[in-house]
Amino acid sequence: xxxxxxxxxxxxxxxxxxxxxxxxxxxxxxxxxxxxxxxxxxxxxxxxxxxxxxxxxxxxxxxxxxxxxxxxxxxxxxxxxxxxxxxxxxxxxxxxxxxxxxxxxxxxxxxxxxxxxxxxxxxxxxxxxxxxxxxxxxxxxxxxxxxxxx
Numbered sequence: 001x002x003x004x005x006x007x008x009x010x011x012x013x014x015x016x017x018x019x020x021x022x023x024x025x026x027x028x029x030x031x032x033x034x035x036x037x038x039x040x041x042x043x044x045x046x047x048x049x050x051x052x053x054x055x056x057x058x059x060x061x062x063x064x065x066x067x068x069x070x071x072x073x074x075x076x077x078x079x080x081x082x083x084x085x086x087x088x089x090x091x092x093x094x095x096x097x098x099x100x101x102x103x104x105x106x107x108x109x110x111x112x113x114x115x116x117x118x119x120x121x122x123x124x125x126x127x128x129x130x131x132x133x134x135x136x137x138x139x140x141x142x143x144x145x146x147x148x149x150x
Contacts, residue, residue: 062104079111097126
């Protein structure tokens with residue numbers, strides 16, 4: 001049987017390895033949580049300036065609240081009646097432009113545009129387009145985006 005000092009040394013090494021392993025797990029979990037919390041997709045299906053202003057305010061608050069980590073990756077997906085607020089001359093056009101300037105991605109659903117007989121020429125400049133808004137929201141969730149529908 002090893003002497004007391006060798007036994008204590010081995011016990012100390014085991015404890016140090018356990019602590020190092022635990023710290024490694026904490027670092028991995030923290031990194032995973034931080035990256036997931038830094039991505040959000042907002043679904044907008046209402047043709048209502050007040051609703052859009054609420055959502056754009058939420059997006060702004062999210063960006064401000066995550067500024068210490070470089071800001072969040074945010075996408076606003078509009079479909080159904082919600083795409084009406086993405087038309088040129090929209091009552092929320094200035095706020096949408098402000099969000100785009102803050103690196104928020106704003107996309108319109110082409111299915112909804114086709115149903116409303118809208119073209120890109122009818123829409124605000126600098127927005128993006130996706131084939132299907134509901135599919136875009138689903139895919140963003142699969143990619144770890146937080147789903148927000150205020």
